[in-house]
Amino acid sequence: MDNKQFVTQIADIEQNFAQWYTDVVLKTELVDYGPVKGTMVIRPYGYAIWENIQKDMDSRFKQVGVKNAYFPLLIPMSYFSKEAEHVEGFAPEVAVVTHAGGAKLEEPLAIRPTSETIIGTMYSKWIQSYRDLPVLINQWCNVMRWEKTTRPFLRTSEFLWQEGHTVHASEEEAMEETIKMLNLYREFAEETLAIPVLTGRKTEKEKFAGAKATFGMEAMMLDGKSLQAGTSHYFGQNFAEAFNIKFLGKNGALQYGYTTSWGTSTRLIGAVIMAHGDARGLVLPPRIAPIQVVIVPVAAHKGGVIEKANEIKDALVAKGIRAFVDERDMSPGWKFNEWEMKGVPVRVEIGPRDIENNVAMVARRDNLEKVPLSLDGFADTITALLDTVQKAMFEKSKKNRDARIVEADSLEGILQGVDNKNFVRANWCGCRECEDKVKEYAQATARVIDENATADGVCAICGKPAKHKVFFARAY
Amino acid sequence: MDNKQFVTQIADIEQNFAQWYTDVVLKTELVDYGPVKGTMVIRPYGYAIWENIQKDMDSRFKQVGVKNAYFPLLIPMSYFSKEAEHVEGFAPEVAVVTHAGGAKLEEPLAIRPTSETIIGTMYSKWIQSYRDLPVLINQWCNVMRWEKTTRPFLRTSEFLWQEGHTVHASEEEAMEETIKMLNLYREFAEETLAIPVLTGRKTEKEKFAGAKATFGMEAMMLDGKSLQAGTSHYFGQNFAEAFNIKFLGKNGALQYGYTTSWGTSTRLIGAVIMAHGDARGLVLPPRIAPIQVVIVPVAAHKGGVIEKANEIKDALVAKGIRAFVDERDMSPGWKFNEWEMKGVPVRVEIGPRDIENNVAMVARRDNLEKVPLSLDGFADTITALLDTVQKAMFEKSKKNRDARIVEADSLEGILQGVDNKNFVRANWCGCRECEDKVKEYAQATARVIDENATADGVCAICGKPAKHKVFFARAY
Numbered sequence: 001m002d003n004k005q006f007v008t009q010i011a012d013i014e015q016n017f018a019q020w021y022t023d024v025v026l027k028t029e030l031v032d033y034g035p036v037k038g039t040m041v042i043r044p045y046g047y048a049i050w051e052n053i054q055k056d057m058d059s060r061f062k063q064v065g066v067k068n069a070y071f072p073l074l075i076p077m078s079y080f081s082k083e084a085e086h087v088e089g090f091a092p093e094v095a096v097v098t099h100a101g102g103a104k105l106e107e108p109l110a111i112r113p114t115s116e117t118i119i120g121t122m123y124s125k126w127i128q129s130y131r132d133l134p135v136l137i138n139q140w141c142n143v144m145r146w147e148k149t150t151r152p153f154l155r156t157s158e159f160l161w162q163e164g165h166t167v168h169a170s171e172e173e174a175m176e177e178t179i180k181m182l183n184l185y186r187e188f189a190e191e192t193l194a195i196p197v198l199t200g201r202k203t204e205k206e207k208f209a210g211a212k213a214t215f216g217m218e219a220m221m222l223d224g225k226s227l228q229a230g231t232s233h234y235f236g237q238n239f240a241e242a243f244n245i246k247f248l249g250k251n252g253a254l255q256y257g258y259t260t261s262w263g264t265s266t267r268l269i270g271a272v273i274m275a276h277g278d279a280r281g282l283v284l285p286p287r288i289a290p291i292q293v294v295i296v297p298v299a300a301h302k303g304g305v306i307e308k309a310n311e312i313k314d315a316l317v318a319k320g321i322r323a324f325v326d327e328r329d330m331s332p333g334w335k336f337n338e339w340e341m342k343g344v345p346v347r348v349e350i351g352p353r354d355i356e357n358n359v360a361m362v363a364r365r366d367n368l369e370k371v372p373l374s375l376d377g378f379a380d381t382i383t384a385l386l387d388t389v390q391k392a393m394f395e396k397s398k399k400n401r402d403a404r405i406v407e408a409d410s411l412e413g414i415l416q417g418v419d420n421k422n423f424v425r426a427n428w429c430g431c432r433e434c435e436d437k438v439k440e441y442a443q444a445t446a447r448v449i450d451e452n453a454t455a456d457g458v459c460a461i462c463g464k465p466a467k468h469k470v471f472f473a474r475a476y
Numbered sequence: 477m478d479n480k481q482f483v484t485q486i487a488d489i490e491q492n493f494a495q496w497y498t499d500v501v502l503k504t505e506l507v508d509y510g511p512v513k514g515t516m517v518i519r520p521y522g523y524a525i526w527e528n529i530q531k532d533m534d535s536r537f538k539q540v541g542v543k544n545a546y547f548p549l550l551i552p553m554s555y556f557s558k559e560a561e562h563v564e565g566f567a568p569e570v571a572v573v574t575h576a577g578g579a580k581l582e583e584p585l586a587i588r589p590t591s592e593t594i595i596g597t598m599y600s601k602w603i604q605s606y607r608d609l610p611v612l613i614n615q616w617c618n619v620m621r622w623e624k625t626t627r628p629f630l631r632t633s634e635f636l637w638q639e640g641h642t643v644h645a646s647e648e649e650a651m652e653e654t655i656k657m658l659n660l661y662r663e664f665a666e667e668t669l670a671i672p673v674l675t676g677r678k679t680e681k682e683k684f685a686g687a688k689a690t691f692g693m694e695a696m697m698l699d700g701k702s703l704q705a706g707t708s709h710y711f712g713q714n715f716a717e718a719f720n721i722k723f724l725g726k727n728g729a730l731q732y733g734y735t736t737s738w739g740t741s742t743r744l745i746g747a748v749i750m751a752h753g754d755a756r757g758l759v760l761p762p763r764i765a766p767i768q769v770v771i772v773p774v775a776a777h778k779g780g781v782i783e784k785a786n787e788i789k790d791a792l793v794a795k796g797i798r799a800f801v802d803e804r805d806m807s808p809g810w811k812f813n814e815w816e817m818k819g820v821p822v823r824v825e826i827g828p829r830d831i832e833n834n835v836a837m838v839a840r841r842d843n844l845e846k847v848p849l850s851l852d853g854f855a856d857t858i859t860a861l862l863d864t865v866q867k868a869m870f871e872k873s874k875k876n877r878d879a880r881i882v883e884a885d886s887l888e889g890i891l892q893g894v895d896n897k898n899f900v901r902a903n904w905c906g907c908r909e910c911e912d913k914v915k916e917y918a919q920a921t922a923r924v925i926d927e928n929a930t931a932d933g934v935c936a937i938c939g940k941p942a943k944h945k946v947f948f949a950r951a952y
Contacts, residue, residue, distance in 0.1 A: 032598060034548040035555075036585060041598055044543035044613060051544065067520035068527060072510040073587075073618055073634050074571070079511075092578050095550070097587065100571035100633075101622030109512060111549075111573065111587075122508060122517055137520060142549055142618065146577030157576075158549050 038150040038157035048290035074109040079117035089209020120243030153270035161265035174258035185230040194393040200448030212236040221274035224421020226473035232262035282343025298351030415442040427466030429459035493699040514626040514633035524766030550585040555593035565685020596719030629746035637741035650734035661706040670869040676924030688712040697750035700897020702949035708738035758819025774827030891918040903942030905935035
């Protein structure tokens with residue numbers, strides 16, 4: 001099978017990005033559709049990416065004092081009603097258990113769409129005094145939101161995520177935590193996923209149901225649409241009042257705590273696919289690639305080739321590299337194409353002549369360059385190369401993202417900007433009506449407020465004095 | 477607070493083991509009750525044990541070629557009916573989603589009690605040829621079985637577990653996998669949890685719903701009851717036929733695969749508590765202890781004590797030891813008691829006089845011995861000590877277990893044996909009626925068949941020729 005045949009397995013990335021995405025996630029065996037509408041099966045190749053994401057992010061959490069725990073899946077429906085905006089936001093999407101153990105339940109139970117309510121209930125029991133604060137707990141779990149339109153990783157009825165929930169003695173400390181976790185997400189996205197993000201406060205319209213303030217990180221996808229890749233919420237005392245989370249302060253007075261929550265999900269895998277992919281398929285950043293280096297023996301039947309391939313693999317594995325020798329009975333060309341489609345960052349080709357010359361051919365997935373490299377100190381060379389690839393992917397992605405930020409001072413300008421696949425930065429008065437107009441006219445939404453910039457004129461939509469500069473974009 | 481006060485917080489382990497267990501799991505903050513009956517919240521100290529269990533067991537899985545994946549939580553109810561015994565076994569315990577997204581569902585959905593049916597459905601789609609075999613997939617997830625009587629970790633409506641599901645081309649290979657995973661579990665229990673186990677085939681009465689054969693591992697708890705700590709099932713072609721898992725064999729014929737499944741759960745935490753605990757509370761094996769070494773400064777206000785404590789901690793952490801300095805403003809005695817209750821394997825006490833003498837007092841939780849040890853090469857000393865403690869805990873537990881195996885040749889003898897908190901090994905004819913009689917007369921069940929022994933006489937219950945030697949015990 002030649003390269004062309006392989007490429008024709010997946011739709012043209014320029015012509016039909018949505019189909020390209022679907023083809024890639026299915027054909028690389030990241031994912032499959034589950035039998036219940038809107039559900040996905042995360043297959044081993046996809047789940048290994050999630051494991052690498054978890055491991056990296058979890059160690060960042062632990063470095064800032066967050067501990068993991070596990071709270072129940074099922075939440076009494078009545079809990080949602082305790083916070084008015086929260087129930088309005090989530091009730092329509094909830095899956096409900098009405099029967100269990102062969103009998104009808106007295107109270108229907110929701111499968112968690114998010115866990116503020118049940119975690120808040122436990123916190124009210126655990127927290128007595130300022131000495132118990134801060135509480136910094138995270139859980140890795142499955143959640144369920146019944147969605148009408150679903151796509152693997154991007155929007156599914158069940159997905160995997162982490163949700164952190166913290167309680168603090170003061171507003172300042174809670175807000176500081178909210179921003180700290182937003183920045184942790186940004187660093188993770190940039191350093192580990194090689195994806196540059198815009199971070200900032202969400203508008204009132206776009207914030208989380210029940211939050212005082214939501215901060216988000218937005219990543220530009222190759223089709224010009226933005227993907228919300230993580231959020232961090234400051235609740236003030238909203239949930240503390242609804243769930244009676246009180247503590248005896250240093251001053252001897254009983255008072256409500258200040259809470260936050262923050263989450264990222266398997267959606268991050270979708271972000272990686274759509275930020276880095278190309279016509280041939282996946283391009284995975286080394287830090288999360290299940291296989292970082294694939295070694296393909298050439299003329300494998302010749303004496304010593306398989307042995308040399310495995311010797312190279314062992315040397316790489318000893319350096320902590322996830323390496324794999326593809327010994328299957330297929331042509332090298334077929335294998336090259338398959339591993340390109342699967343996005344393996346570095347491919348090593350080794351044949352009898354290479355062995356003679358003490359080199360191996362080394363191909364980078366990100367820029368498709370292929371060069372012979374000496375087998376002396378090969379594992380160190382490859383370690384450095386993986387680091388180079390990781391950084392190059394970020395730089396390329398950042399360059400692309402930076403070129404996709406334009407300014408506009410009119411509704412028409414916003415439309416043109418998003419039509420041209422950009423983030424459009426515009427002055428905004430702060431009112432909901434103007435956001436609605438942008439949605440109607442340009443099918444775009446306010447992604448985040450640019451907190452590094454000051455409004456310097458009038459609202460691009462209504463012409464009244466501007467309060468903020470906002471990034472508008474079409475979004476997933 | 478003196479030691480006595482602490483101990484009186486938890487019930488007497490000799491007088492009321494059940495209450496001791498409940499007190500220990502709640503007061504050490506391993507767990508709390510969730511708001512929905514039968515659910516538990518796994519608190520950070522308990523979840524950290526689970527994380528250590530996962531990390532260790534998962535690396536063992538990966539060493540034998542098993543990969544992780546994730547399958548949906550919700551399973552169409554109709555799937556259970558495809559395997560007759562399976563539906564009979566699980567339907568009564570299932571929690572059912574009838575409504576979602578604000579509407580009634582066309583078909584009710586079960587929250588997975590186990591995933592053979594949905595995984596089988598996906599396997600039938602993925603497997604075409606013998607080249608696709610074996611399939612060796614595991615998932616770490618939550619499952620739900622609606623139980624009437626529940627206890628934290630031991631039996632809860634929702635619990636966390638891993639379930640491995642494999643498909644093979646032949647009966648021999650599938651049976652080999654079943655036994656290989658049983659042995660992996662046994663090694664894990666013995667090496668990591670320091671718990672000796674009896675392994676063997678389950679009787680027909682006790683096997684998994686839908687299996688051709690179930691193999692289990694049983695651990696003796698301090699109260700003389702056995703705990704089933706893991707199972708491995710051989711399904712033959714039962715599930716392959718029910719879910720149409722077929723492959724084109726090397727011989728060119730289309731044939732059904734042979735499947736297995738194997739699982740362990742958060743129940744393992746209950747096993748650790750009840751196999752190693754004592755009057756003062758938890759005794760945790762070093763390999764899974766969230767904190768392996770707690771360092772308690774004595775006369776902490778004196779210059780240099782806190783600094784030395786942290787210096788010791790840093791040296792331990794550098795060796796990969798999970799160490800913690802307890803700097804809280806409480807008396808050393810109070811801290812000693814608390815960390816004993818929480819089962820921390822090694823406690824280091826460091827005060828001004830110790831520093832002068834270049835020693836630290838080192839107390840072992842498992843045997844309560846306390847000795848001064850030189851601070852020279854201290855991290856190496858402690859590394860070796862943790863290993864010693866791990867081994868000593870296993871040896872002690874094994875000695876206890878071995879002393880709890882007795883023989884009986886009558887129903888009365890079985891009753892006496894289990895009354896005296898033993899595994900009772902007896903000849904057995906192999907019939908269900910005799911198992912039922914043991915259950916009625918002695919409130920005991922057949923735990924596993926002793927596959928290392930040959931029946932050598934008549935059934936202890938009915939007097940007919942014996943087929944097997946079986947271990948009977950009261951059980952959780």
